[in-house]
Amino acid sequence: MKSEFEFVFRSQNDQGDYTMISKKIAREALSTIAVLTTATALGVATSTSAKADSNSTPDNSTVISQPNTGADQSQQTGLIRPAANALQQQKAVVGDAQASQITAQGNFATAQAAVTTANQNLANAQANVNRLQNQIDYYANAKAMPTFTFTAEQTAATQRFINDAAPIIRSGNFDLNSIYRLSSFGAWQAAMTTHQGLNWHDANGDDQQIILDLDHLTPEQVNTLSKLTAAILNQVRQQLGIAGTVGTAVATVGMGSVAQEVATLYGERTDTAAHHYIYALKKAAFDHGLTNQYATAADMVTRGSNSLGESLLTDGSVSYTNRMTMAQAKNAIAKAVNDMLFSDSGSAMGHALSLLGVYSILPDAQGRTVDYVGTSISFNNINFNTDRPYLAPNIYPSHLVHFMQYTAWEIGSHGSAIERAKQAQSGLTQALDEYDDIADPAALEKALDDIAVAKGKYYQAQAAQANAQKAFAAAQAALQTATSNYQAERAKLSQLQLSQGTSLTDAQKYGDQVEIAPTVLTAGQSAGTPQIANDYMSLANNQAAQILAALVTEPDAKIPAGTTASWADADQLAIDTQRAGNYAENVLISFPDGSTTTLQAALTVLPTALTLTDSNQAAVHQAAAQGTPENGMATPQTATFAANHQYAMAETAASTPSATVARTSTAAAAAVQESAGVNPVVSHTVAGQTQLPQAGDQQAAGMGALGLLAAMFTGLMGLKKRRD
Incomplete structure (x- = not known):
């Protein structure tokens, strides 16, 4: 054998x-x-x-x-080796599945990081848009106008006085003496003599480029000055806490026209007398249905007071001409308001009473507590010694700021047909839009340009974030599939090992x-x-x-x-x-x-x-x-x-x-x-x-x-x- x-x-x-x-x-x-x-x-x-x-x-x-x-050994070899080969093959399959899972995990981590980055980029882009929008809101709402401040004493004194004067005004039967006799008036007058400095200049680039001819102001220019005045008066009333008692200042087309006519007549004067030019005030009032009395030659005089709605400030300087920028005109208006509020004791606070809307406390027949406002500026040579004739004339080229105010009940008291026709024709109560001249239009324009770019980047970041989310979802699905495949192949391997009596340790394998x-x-x-x-x-x-x-x-x-x-x-x-x-x-x-x-x-x-x-x-x-x-x-x-x-x-x-x-x-x-x-x-x-x-x-x-x-x-x- x-x-x-x-x-x-x-x-x-x-x-x-x-x-x-x-x-x-x-x-x-x-x-x-x-x-x-x-x-x-x-x-x-x-x-x-x-x-x-x-x-x-x-x-x-x-x-x-x-x-x-012998057949036994050959049969045994034929059984063991195919089984071993199958085991090795399955191990290779498991290895491949594991490698695929590791790759999928890497892709998933990369996609997850991309989503995080895209989310952060989107958040940054949104924050930039929000920041620029806040700038736009600020510049749009930051008006080219001053902010007045008051002491606590001034605020309290003003409120006490208004509360005392309101019943008198609402009675409809009052004179200034009844107001002056109030004890709160004296305290208020004393408190307001503490002058508050106003350090404001119009920095609006557009205003600095606009040149006004004071002899020929346009209706649009007058309307701008009128709206600024109304905005300032309402701000002051709010800060003093009296807005709920006194009336609201409203700039109108007709009152602007009244103010412009007054300014023109002031500029045409040949004399240099200071104070209110009665002829100009009476003629403008008659032309706009605010009185039925003609202006005559006898009215060509100036007086220290008037009952025709004017608050006047004269400011002289050797450098003044009949030309000024819109910024200078706005600065003049702010200065006039400041002087009339804090330096008006010599005028028995008459200008301050008008500006604060004390007379508008009395409502009209419709219950409106409104004072209609118009503002203009004129140029002329004014003798500042008009009230002192014993002194030599002191003449300066001057800018005269004309605040014209009529309350709703005053306008309503002139109810003749002719007067009403004139009022309607002139738009005496036709309100203008609110003052919206911004403080820094160049900054606003830049912010608008910047936000347009920022929004473009935001939309790009939004698209990138959406793509990253899609890639993340795909990577997540791929990882789930790879993990499932790996687990399934491992299960097959375990079953194959069990079927061959093979344990899981290398020593036993x-x-x-x-x-x-x-x-x-x-x-x-x-x-x-x-x-x-x-x-x-x-x-x-x-x-x-x-x-x-x-x-x-x-x-x-x-x-x-x-x-x-x-x-x-x-x-x-x-x-x-x-x-x-x-x-x-x-x-x-x-x-x-x-x-x-x-x-x-x-x-x-x-x-x-x-x-x-x-x-x-x-x-x-x-x-x-x-x-x-x-x-x-x-x-x-x-x-x-x-x-x-x-x-x-x-x-x-x-x-x-x-x-x-x-x-x-x-x-x-x-x-x-x-x-x-x-x-x-x-x-x-x-x-x-x-x-x-x-x-x-x-x-x-x-x-x-x-x-x-x-x-x-x-x-x-x-x-x-x-x-x-």
């Missing part, structure tokens, strides 16, 4: 000779020694029958494996597949680190190593990268490496997942080398002759080896004629070491020449080598054990 497997290899000395070695026999031989040699290393001439058997092997064959005729290469060293040498044979896929360039790999390494056996081997018992190893012999050393295998297993590996310790001399050479041949039977077959006990025409022998073989198995095994190990490319332990030379073996010695040596080969193969195979 043929053996389980047969390995055939060619001798280096005779290309026609082949030696048949049974794997079964070899495995039994490994139990004795873990060293391999080849017929090539021995250089032994095989028998005639061996030649006959080898003729059937092609010349180009190095190793031939023939399958076992791959422990049986790990192979440790035999270690051969000379006594006293360091053993180094045990080598995992699975990691070395390229075999040594000698036939002995190929045979060993075929016997002890399973095909396609792979273990995880990162698996390491180390001696488990360093103390025992240190002892064994000092003595010649064959040992089974424990090796700790550590896997990447942290699991471990313990295997046994073959360790061959060779004795210290001894060079043969003429004195012991005879003993060696004698031992060989005594151990050779008559049939010429060498026994394992006396085998010597010829490799490349050199003898390799243990030192104990020279000292005794009956070498033991251990001794011949040691010699065989030396031969294996030589066949593997290591220098022979002992070299046998006579008179400097190489001694060739005799024919009988070659045959005996060949048979002895075969016996030793079987013994050492059995020793190696017996060491494939695992300790958990």
Whole structure:
């Protein structure tokens, strides 16, 4: 019966000779020694029958494996390897799925970061738009007008006085003396003499560019001045806390027309007298339906007071002309209001009473408490010593600010048909739009331009944020899919492992597949680190190593990268490496997942080398002759080896004629070491020449080598054990 497997290899000395070695026999031989040699290393001439058997092997064959005729092992191999392949394939699928999941996680993180950035960019763009909108609101609402401030005493005194005067005014039957007699009037007058500085100048760039001809003001220019005046008066009334009692100042088209007519007549005067020009006031009132009395030459006089609705401020300067900018005109109006509020005691507070709307407390027939306002400015030369005729004239070019005010009840009291027609025709109560001249139109324009750009960036950020959200949703879905796929493939792998009885640790998965290469060293040498044979896929360039790999390494056996081997018992190893012999050393295998297993590996310790001399050479041949039977077959006990025409022998073989198995095994190990490319332990030379073996010695040596080969193969195979 043929053996389980047969390995055939060619001798280096005779290309026609082949030696048949049974794997079964070899495995039994490994139990004795873990060293391999080849017929090539021995250089032994095989028998005639061996030649006959080898003729059937092609010349180009190095190793031939023939399958076992037994069906059990082939069936078992056919079942295990497909299952192992399926397991490896599923592991690869799981690895791919995991890689896809990791990629999806990276994409998800990137998309999430992009969303965060897009949200922040959108928030920044929105904040910028809001900031600019606040600027626009500020500049749009920051009117080109002053803000008046009052002390707490002034505010309280004003409120007490108004509260006391209101019943008198509402009675409809009053005169100024009844108001002047109020104690609160004196306190109010005293409080208002504390002058509040007004540090305001119109900075509106447009106003600074508009030039007014005071002799020919346009209705539009007059309306602007009238609206500014009404806005200032209402602000003052609000700040003093009397707006709910007194009337509201309303700029109208008709009152602007009244003010302009008055200013024109003031400018046409040829005299330089100061104060109110009665002719101008009476004529303008008659023309607008505010009186039914004509203005006559007798009215061409000036007086310190009037009952025709004018509050007048004259401001002289040698630099004044009949030209001024709109900004200067607005500054003049603000100064006039300030002077009439805080420097009016010389006029018995008459201007302040009008500006604060005290007379408008009395409602008209419709219940309206309104005073209608118009403002204009004129230019003329005024003698500031008009009230002091005993002094020389003090004439200055002057700007005269004309505040014209009529309450609703005053207008309503002139109810003749002619008067009403004039009132309607002139638009006496036709309110103008509120004053909206902004303080800084250039800043407003810039803010409007900036917000247009900012809104464009906001829309871009909004689109980018929407795209980022879409990409994030896609990445999230992809991650969910990749995670589901990974989990599903892991579940399949777990099921496959369970179906094969495979646990999840690397030690349990791959422990049986790990192979440790035999270690051969000379006594006293360091053993180094045990080598995992699975990691070395390229075999040594000698036939002995190929045979060993075929016997002890399973095909396609792979273990995880990162698996390491180390001696488990360093103390025992240190002892064994000092003595010649064959040992089974424990090796700790550590896997990447942290699991471990313990295997046994073959360790061959060779004795210290001894060079043969003429004195012991005879003993060696004698031992060989005594151990050779008559049939010429060498026994394992006396085998010597010829490799490349050199003898390799243990030192104990020279000292005794009956070498033991251990001794011949040691010699065989030396031969294996030589066949593997290591220098022979002992070299046998006579008179400097190489001694060739005799024919009988070659045959005996060949048979002895075969016996030793079987013994050492059995020793190696017996060491494939695992300790958990």
